[in-house]
Amino acid sequence: MKEKAHKINFPALLRNTGLKATPGRVSLLKLLSKERKPLTVEAIKKKAGGKIDTVTLYRALEDFADVGIVRRVDFEHSHAHYEIVAGRKHHHHIICKKCEKVEDVDVCEFEGVEKSVLGQTRNFSSIMNHSLEFFGICNQCVNK
């Protein structure tokens, strides 16, 4: 069953979180909702036809991440990747250490783990989000 992220009302989504529904931000969300994997800032710029100023992009992504519309994922490369959260099922990733191939992983044990994590710490009272990434060498890269 395909997801219907493209049917999300992005202007409303933005306004609901206190952000402004500018044309730039709305089309950024549209762009992200068409992607099936996390993009670098560079890649987003390219997909947008270079029409987005880099700084503006960084700021929009940061704002979106703050309110949970997108999330930032780190794949142990030295740059961040972003993917949309709104309209997508919660998931994680498996990443090839050689070629950067990224695949979604639909396994998450978070519900069961949250309690024990919070039970262990005295410094945190709640968990806002979590990241879980698996790393390996993909089958293509293994064969040299």
Added chain:
Amino acid sequence: MKEKAHKINFPALLRNTGLKATPGRVSLLKLLSKERKPLTVEAIKKKAGGKIDTVTLYRALEDFADVGIVRRVDFEHSHAHYEIVAGRKHHHHIICKKCEKVEDVDVCEFEGVEKSVLGQTRNFSSIMNHSLEFFGICNQCVNK
């Protein structure tokens, strides 16, 4: 029960993985094994009294990570952190989004999850490592 990472024979550990046991690398491992939390490259340099060349440090850490002696962790800041693996129990982290406070988390469901992850993908045949980090606002930061 305190861990005894300081009793590890680092020269032997290095040689076993095919790396050279240079004085610099051995003391880098000693330094890391005294830390209870992941350090940035800058922080490592500072702790080492600035005597380590930055490039050398980057290269050592990369080599160590490649062979699994240390691991790189990404906390959604824009720089990597490194922590020693050798001699430490497997663990994850919970990170404050405001102040960068980091705490270890001793929960890991990996054993149970690995199979289902590999069952889902056609591109990967094994998982080399994984990262799991929890994010929230620590109690200190919550109170403004």
Added chain:
DNA sequence: ATTACAAACGCAAATAATTTGCAATTAGTG
């Protein structure tokens, strides 16, 4: 010990990634 070779080092410099400041523009509210 001595040698030989690859690994590791250190320094300069390049590149990449992210952030800051500020003036101009614009969405949302009343």
Added chain:
DNA sequence: CACTAATTGCAAATTATTTGCGTTTGTAAT
């Protein structure tokens, strides 16, 4: 329509990481 705060777009600064290369140094094999 007017007001205000959010957003934008540059320029420029910072921060993070990488590359190249000549020199040094562990290590394994004489």
